[in-house]
Amino acid sequence: MHKADVVKFFGSAHLAAIALDIRRTSWYDLSDPLPKAYACELEVVTAGGLRVDWSLYPRKYPMPERMPKPAPPRRRA
Secondary structure, eight states: OOHHHHHHSSHHHHHHHHTTOOOHHHHSSSOOOOOOHHHHHHHHHTSSOOOOOGGGGGOOOOOOSSSOOOOOOOOOO
8 A cells, every 4th residue: 555545545644644643754764655554554454445555464374275175163061
């Protein structure tokens, strides 16, 4: 997610910083594209109005061919 898209959505860097619960000066210190955690947070805060572009965040390790099956839920006694 690029900073310009966030500013366009909110109308200003100040309002974007408020949405992320950070100081306005911290907004200008963020990298472009935004860190993955902030991008995910903005997707939740805007209820999908802003979407994470996963192509901007390449994986360090490839996904395995087969994912292990999740364990069945435990029953409480």
